[in-house]
Amino acid sequence: MTIRLVLAGCGNMGYAMLSGWLKSGKLPPAAVFVVEPNDDLRKRAEALGCGAAADAAAIPADAVPGLVVIAVKPQVIRDVTAAYKRFGDGRTTFVSIAAGTPVATFEAILGHRAPIVRCMPNTPAAIGKGMMVVFSNPLVSDDARRFVADLLSASGEVATIDDESLMDAVTAVSGSGPAYIFHFIEALTLAAEKAGLPTQTAKLLAMQTVYGAASLAAESGEEPGLLRQQVTSPNGTTAAALAVLMGEERLTKLITEAVEAARLRSIELGK
Template identity: 75%
Template sequence: MTVKVVLVGCGNMGHAMLAGWLKSGQLIPSETFVAEPNTELRARAEKLGVTTGASAADLPAGTPELVVLAVKPQVIRDVTAGYKHLGNGQTSFVSVAAGTPIATFEEVLGDKTPIIRVMPNTPAAIGKGMMVVYANAHVRPETKKFVDELLAASGAVATVDDEKLMDAVTAVSGSGPAYIFHFIEALTAAAEHAGLPTETAKLLAMQTVYGAASLAAESGEEPGLLRQQVTSPNGTTAAALNVLMGDDRLKTLLTEAVEAARLRSIELGK
């Protein structure tokens, strides 16, 4: 059977995506080839039943439908060059390298190469990620649909039609998990300051964030309405929200944080 998908790089993100593809049934092992220079990471991939090799030189004969590049941005150009022989053809390339514009891949592979840029985030490792996609004009609709289905095994998928928006995506969902982790840290510290034991404080903070996010995702209600539903007039929640929402304090702080990340993403992409 001809290899359908080549995964280049099988570190934590690559392995998580691969496991999701196979578990969901979107791919079967015989359709998949993993190129990974690290012996231990190759062995881990082989446990999933796929064929592996150290580099592009080990690719099996034939033309794959997709080459998924899951390597660090610092080496993306050099690694991509190994697949130049598949450029300007029927193979579409999918990159999950943060901050690397499609123009970089077109320069290496050829300007008629179908290229899809994806911005995932770390919860993709447990199937709870947010994947945002931008495709150039050479990507066929059926290929885009196939890629969306693959990515859906790792979480939710959204599309933007302007590549410049990927900097905002990076600032919101790409970097966003770190904001939430820090919020959990801060809420834990506040709980300890209020007198709760450390382990109890951690549990309350983490489960509250998890439960609230799950409720927002599954209820179908707007977050603002959910907030109102748990806020009694002059009650304890209202007292806390007066601090967080007074003069738009939290909204202003998050807006400044996202903008700082967006501007840094633009700088890194130059």
């Protein structure tokens, strides 16, 4: 079978995305070739039925993949991408999930004929609940855009931006955002323990409450503000708690400061 996609890097995110593509039937294993120097990581790709090698030089000489997905850490992105320069003639679309690496970096390495898609995923993509945001350079065809969006949808929701500079804000909100939620679960768990609940019960209450609330917000179609109001009885327990969180816009200001700090750091890392 013709190689349709080359996956460069099969670490946690790369493997999660690959698994999603195969399980959803969006790609057959024989259509994917994985390049991964780590023996253990390469073997798990092979266990899924994909072709695999430790080096890009092992990709068949006559292969012209529709996509090359670069799923390696930003620190090694230049060296890794250079190995795929032979596919930079315009027939292959490149997709990068490397945080903070602009399209211009890939254009400088691959040449200015290469169609490039920059994607910012987040860790819930590992369970098919991720948020993927993409930006494409003008050389990416409509068919390639649709194919990339369809593949990424196996890992969660997909959104598109037309201004690459907004990727720093994307990174600060959805890229780093899961860590904010995890910390909120930690804080709610600790508060539950201080209120007298046993540790395991506190953990369960905190985690399931966040999960259930997020699921309700996603599935109800209602605005979060309205859902909040529906839980809040006048002068009740929820109102007492929200007076602390919303008084002087405390939580809103704190989250806004956190997102801005992450956005500015993303800009610094991209220089």
